Amino acid sequence: xxxxxxxxxxxxxxxxxxxxxxxxxxxxxxxxxxxxxxxxxxxxxxxxxxxxxxxxxxxxxxxxxxxxxxxxxxxxxxxxxxxxxxxxxxxxxxxxxxxxxxxxxxxxxxxxxxxxxxxxxxxxxxxxxxxxxxxxxxxxxxxxxxxxxxxxxxxxxxxxxxxxxxxxxxxxxxxxxxxxxxxxxxxxxxxxxxxxxxxxxxxxxxxxxxxxxxxxxxxxxxxxxxxxxxxxxxxxxxxxxxxxxxxxxxxxxxxxxxxxxxxxxxxxxxxxxxxxxxxxxxxxxxxxxxxxxxxxxxxxxxxxxxxxxxxxxxxxxxxxxxxxxxxxxxxxxxxxxxxxxxxxxxxxxxxxxxxxxxxxxxxxxxxxxxxxxxxxxxxxxxxxxxxxxxxxxxxxxxxxxxx
Amino acid sequence: xxxxxxxxxxxxxxxxxxxxxxxxxxxxxxxxxxxxxxxxxxxxxxxxxxxxxxxxxxxxxxxxxxxxxxxxxxxxxxxxxxxxxxxxxxxxxxxxxxxxxxxxxxxxxxxxxxxxxxxxxxxxxxxxxxxxxxxxxxxxxxxxxxxxxxxxxxxxxxxxxxxxxxxxxxxxxxxxxxxxxxxxxxxxxxxxxxxxxxxxxxxxxxxxxxxxxxxxxxxxxxxxxxxxxxxxxxxxxxxxxxxxxxx
Numbered sequence: 156x157x158x159x160x161x162x163x164x165x166x167x168x169x170x171x172x173x174x175x176x177x178x179x180x181x182x183x184x185x186x187x188x189x190x191x192x193x194x195x196x197x198x199x200x201x202x203x204x205x206x207x208x209x210x211x212x213x214x215x216x217x218x219x220x221x222x223x224x225x226x227x228x229x230x231x232x233x234x235x236x237x238x239x240x241x242x243x244x245x246x247x248x249x250x251x252x253x254x255x256x257x258x259x260x261x262x263x264x265x266x267x268x269x270x271x272x273x274x275x276x277x278x279x280x281x282x283x284x285x286x287x288x289x290x291x292x293x294x295x296x297x298x299x300x301x302x303x304x305x306x307x308x309x310x311x312x313x314x315x316x317x318x319x320x321x322x323x324x325x326x327x328x329x330x331x332x333x334x335x336x337x338x339x340x341x342x343x344x345x346x347x348x349x350x351x352x353x354x355x356x357x358x359x360x361x362x363x364x365x366x367x368x369x370x371x372x373x374x375x376x377x378x379x380x381x382x383x384x385x386x387x388x389x390x391x392x393x394x395x396x397x398x399x400x401x402x403x404x405x406x407x408x409x410x411x412x413x414x415x416x417x418x419x420x421x422x423x424x425x426x427x428x429x430x431x432x433x434x435x436x437x438x439x440x441x442x443x444x445x446x447x448x449x450x451x452x453x454x455x456x457x458x459x460x461x462x463x464x465x466x467x468x469x470x471x472x473x474x475x476x477x478x479x480x481x482x483x484x485x486x487x488x489x490x491x492x493x494x495x496x497x498x499x500x501x502x503x504x505x506x507x508x509x510x511x512x513x514x515x516x517x518x519x520x521x522x523x524x525x526x527x528x529x530x531x532x533x534x535x536x537x538x539x540x541x542x543x544x545x546x547x548x549x550x551x552x553x554x555x556x557x558x
Numbered sequence: 559x560x561x562x563x564x565x566x567x568x569x570x571x572x573x574x575x576x577x578x579x580x581x582x583x584x585x586x587x588x589x590x591x592x593x594x595x596x597x598x599x600x601x602x603x604x605x606x607x608x609x610x611x612x613x614x615x616x617x618x619x620x621x622x623x624x625x626x627x628x629x630x631x632x633x634x635x636x637x638x639x640x641x642x643x644x645x646x647x648x649x650x651x652x653x654x655x656x657x658x659x660x661x662x663x664x665x666x667x668x669x670x671x672x673x674x675x676x677x678x679x680x681x682x683x684x685x686x687x688x689x690x691x692x693x694x695x696x697x698x699x700x701x702x703x704x705x706x707x708x709x710x711x712x713x714x715x716x717x718x719x720x721x722x723x724x725x726x727x728x729x730x731x732x733x734x735x736x737x738x739x740x741x742x743x744x745x746x747x748x749x750x751x752x753x754x755x756x757x758x759x760x761x762x763x764x765x766x767x768x769x770x771x772x773x774x775x776x777x778x779x780x781x782x783x784x785x786x787x788x789x790x791x792x793x794x795x796x797x798x799x800x801x802x803x804x805x
Binding site for chain 2: 184185188189192195196198199459460463464465466467468469470471473476551552553556
């Protein structure tokens with residue numbers, strides 16, 4: 156080895172500022188040795204590292220699992236009540252002395268809502284008898300059942316002229332299907348279709364009803380009318396329009412608007428999700444504190460080592476990188492483990508409880524909670540590591556080296 | 559031109575009382591390239607402070623500091639770090655190797671975060687110090703003398719102007735200490751100025767020049783009598799300088 160600079164070089168030699176770096180590539184390259192060194196430092200005290208990783212793992216598990224549970228609840232609720240949000244039930248306002256909806260009322264409702272289908276219903280109650288059983292059921296008169304209902308068996312006629320359409324519960328109770336005959340209020344009627352079991356609560360309660368043609372009813376006016384919109388938004392608009400136009404002069408009709416309830420239910424589940432997420436976040440904060448503790452302890456223990464690095468010319472920035480990498484690695488390892496555990500936990504939950512629909516657990520929005528928790532885990536590591544790293548990197552080497 | 563030089567340098571620390579502690583008092587000190595200087599003196603005389611100021615670990619309160627002819631009296635923290643890496647090698651009493659790194663990695667530590675791989679250079683240096691078969695050993699697998707050789711190799715990785723040693727033989731037995739001092743001989747033959755702070759008479763035997771620090775006052779700091787102390791007693795012969803050629 157020999158000194159290469161000539162001994163009489165002028166005194167203009169300047170020492171380059173090692174903090175200067177050009178470009179993203181350089182900055183990235185600087186991290187590689189830092190991460191390698193950090194990994195070795197973490198291996199030095201395996202138990203302590205493992206415990207810190209476990210802390211983050213539990214935190215991430217809490218955030219991700221609780222977030223996903225909340226989401227699955229909200230999705231499940233949405234699934235269950237989603238359909239009714241698209242319906243508005245219009246009924247006569249009994250308080251104003253109106254007993255039924257006239258053709259004029261129905262026409263007014265149609266004009267007001269525009270696009271959405273309006274299905275007026277006559278209604279009555281009657282005993283419905285099958286071959287062996289009989290049941291007390293609501294009997295509706297409907298002309299266009301296809302606008303509001305779906306058939307599970309048989310086919311819904313475009314115009315309901317003859318026969319009975321039977322709700323799912325009634326059909327099951329009486330043991331009848333399309334082609335069978337039921338007796339309604341003394342007359343024999345052939346069953347033309349059985350409705351799909353409704354997933355939702357609705358004041359019309361189609362499961363427990365039988366739908367006959369309008370001609371079967373001799374009543375003066377309709378008992379109620381269903382407004383069937385494409386979306387919750389459409390239902391809300393329709394309800395607003397009816398309030399403004401049909402009820403403009405006189406409160407002729409009552410509205411049972413499910414969209415508003417759906418909104419409130421969704422709001423509640425949103426709140427529940429946030430609450431659960433917050434609960435999980437607390438454990439992640441605890442994990443952050445444990446990383447802070449681990450990093451502070453290890454930087455204090457390694458004070459001299461860090462002083463030596465600084466003395467032999469390792470820049471503050473690089474010391475900072477090594478220590479931040481250590482905290483980041485703890486965070487990343489914990490977050491990865493926590494994410495895997497969450498996936499296993501959710502899978503176990505789906506397998507163990509048949510009530511939870513697998514489709515809900517596989518919903519892509521749940522992935523968002525996984526990513527969120529993963530990001531939080533790494534972030535908690537970096538944030539908790541920042542202070543100890545900064546403190547250690549900025550200590551004067553002459554102090555750190557002092558025995 | 560000196561490898562490292564202090565001119566009229568004073569270092570004061572805020573002490574416990576009203577009076578600050580004067581660790582270095584108007585010190586003139588210079589080392590030529592390839593010169594081995596031993597700094598001796600009782601505990602608390604300011605030897606460590608002298609080494610810290612020379613090594614750019616601490617700044618002087620007053621006076622001037624030059625490294626290879628460049629004024630490095632007041633540099634920013636980052637500039638000082640860069641200058642230490644480029645021009646100064648450190649050897650400590652406790653070796654101060656990083657326990658998680660192998661011998662080669664310890665030697666390459668100063669350049670670990672730079673682009674390029676210095677491990678070949680590090681391995682060459684270790685081979686030169688007789689540790690060619692210990693390249694991938696961790697410090698815990700090395701003897702004291704081997705550790706100190708690794709530390710010397712580390713100090714030389716960037717071909718420094720100055721090697722500063724703080725009690726380099728302090729934790730070694732006499733025989734190992736001598737072998738380490740022999741390594742210093744080889745280092746200085748390559749044009750590196752070596753400054754060792756020591757209590758060990760053995761180090762004094764190997765040094766070209768021995769200077770004594772007492773209560774922050776340095777005697778014989780400059781080789782050819784340019785310093786103030788020398789100017790004051792210019793007529794007298796300087797025993798330290800005279801003995802410079804002996805070893």
